[in-house]
Amino acid sequence: MAVASLVLGIVSLVIGCIFPYLGIVGAVAGVVGIVLAVLARKKGEKKGLATAGLVCSIIGVILCVVLYIACAAAVAAVQGAVESGALDELTEALQNATT
Amino acid sequence: MHPYFHIxxxxxxxxxxxMALALVVGCALAWLRLRKLGGDWETLLLVAACAIGLALVGARLLYLLVSYDAGRLLAELGRGDFSFLSAEGQVFYGGLFGGIAGALLGFRIAKERRWGMYVQAIVPCIPLGQAIGRVGCLLGGCCYGFPYEGFGAVCLAEAGVPGTVFPAQLVAALADVLLSLGLLWYDRRRPRAGVRLLYLYLAGYAVVRFGLEFLRGDLVRGVAGGLSTSQWISLGMLAAGLGLLLWERRKRPEAGA
Known part of the structure; x- marks a missing residue:
C-alpha cells in the first residue's frame, strides 16, 4: 500500500503538471494515494515510503484543484455571453476604442 | 475581478x-477542533480525502447532468470520446452530496465508529471553506448577481458579463460565515451535539442558498416552476434536514432541543 500510494502521488503530480485536461483524474488519483498512505501508516507498513506517498498525493491534489477546477457558472457565463452576442459587442467596442 | 495571481x-x-485554500483551511480548523475531542489526524485526513474526492466527482457529475444532453453524452461514450472529463465546471450541491457519501466511505475504510465526533469537528468548518470559495468566485468572475449599478457593484467584463452586477458572491460569503458562527455557537451550547450539527448545517444552508438564488444573475440557471434548480434542491435539503432533526430528537428525547 505504501508503494501504491507513492506511485499514485507521483501520477497525480505528473497529471497536475503536464496533462491539464485530466485534472479531475489527477485529483482522484491523489485522493486514492492519500487513503492508501494513511492506511499503510496506520498498519506501520514502510512508514517512510508511506509518508512520501502522502506528501506527493497531497501536493498532487492541491495542484490539480488549483490549476484545473473552474466554476461551472464562469464557463457558462462566457458561453452565454458568446451566444447572446455580448462578447461581439465588447469586441466591437474595443476595436472602436483602439482605432 | 482578478482571474490570476501573478507570482x-x-x-x-x-x-x-x-478553492485549494478553502480545503486546506477547512481541514486545518477541523483538526484543531478534533484535537480537543480526542480524534486522530490520520483518520481525519483519510475521511477528508474521501470526501473531497467524491465531492469533486459529484460536482462534475451534476454539472454534466444539467449541462449536457444525455443522448450526446452517451454518444460520446459510445465513440470512446472522454473529452467531457476535461470540461470545466461543477455544481456545489453535487459536491455536497458526493462529499457526504465520501465521508461515510472514509469512516468505513478507516473502521472508525466515532463518526459523530468527527462530524461535530468538521461540519462548522464547511461553510467557512465555502466563504473562501465564494471569494474565489468573485475573483474568477462567476456566480455573480443581477445587473446592478448601486454601491458595491462589480464589473466582470473579463468574464464577458456586460455592465456591472450585484456582488452576490460577497453576500454569499458573508452568509456562509454567519452560518458557520451559528453552528459554532450551537456547538458551545450543546457540546454533545454530534451529528445533529450536520442536520443543522443541511437545513441552514438550504435556507441560505434558497434566498441567495434570488440575487443571482448568471445565465446557467435551470428554471422550473419559477424556481431555479438549486432552489428546488434547497427545498428538498431543507425537508431532509428538518426531518433528520425531528427523527434525532425523537430518538433521544433526553437530549432536549
Missing part, C-alpha cells in the same frame, strides 16, 4: 487557488 512570473488561477 514570480507565473499566472496562477485565482479561483482554483481559493
Amino acid at each position: 514570480f512570473g507565473l499566472s496562477i488561477p485565482a479561483y482554483g487557488t481559493m
